[in-house]
Amino acid sequence: MNRFRVPVGEGETFRVDVELARATLAERPGYVGGAIGRNLDDPELWVLTTTWEHVGAYRRALSSYDVKLHAVPLLGRALDEPSAYEPVEPGADLNIQATRSLG
Template sequence: MIVVNRFRVPEDDGATFRADLQRAHAALAERPGYLTGTIGRNVDDPELWVLSTTWEHVGAYRRALSAYDVKLHAVPTLLRAIDEPSAYEVADPGTDLNIRQTRSLG
């Protein structure tokens, strides 16, 4: 499962935001089910940032969000994300894609 969080941050706040995003990423990376992640800044629009993480499955990501350290060090930064869907399933050749349905946080 891939999670893509995009952020619009004024250039003057970029250095502070970068440190906040690194702290958020580090908190997420400590959680079970985390596989990898990357922080990036758009090359054409330096106000646009991204945190992309990969997880074993959606449940691992959702459980990570409820962990105390993540609530303390990541959620305040993640709340600044652009309001758009952020969770994606991997669609490699031959994989079965999920059907559209409501999912619980369990």
């Protein structure tokens, strides 16, 4: 989930860019789905939400040439906040914060 603060006057240009970014990400292996939204109360606040088979698929997608060309510049405009979330299902174990390197 990436949120963006976009001045109203730049909204139409941003919309074209975010749609291209979502479409480019959608071509990568492991992409499950995505959506673009704009806040009803604050029209300068936009969101790009994507769902992936796993975090590795998302990270590999970011290294693709097409994604670097068409999505990464837009993602660089996202608000500086955590953007990866895990699904929370009843009874499911949640991610445990731990170092992910092998030592």
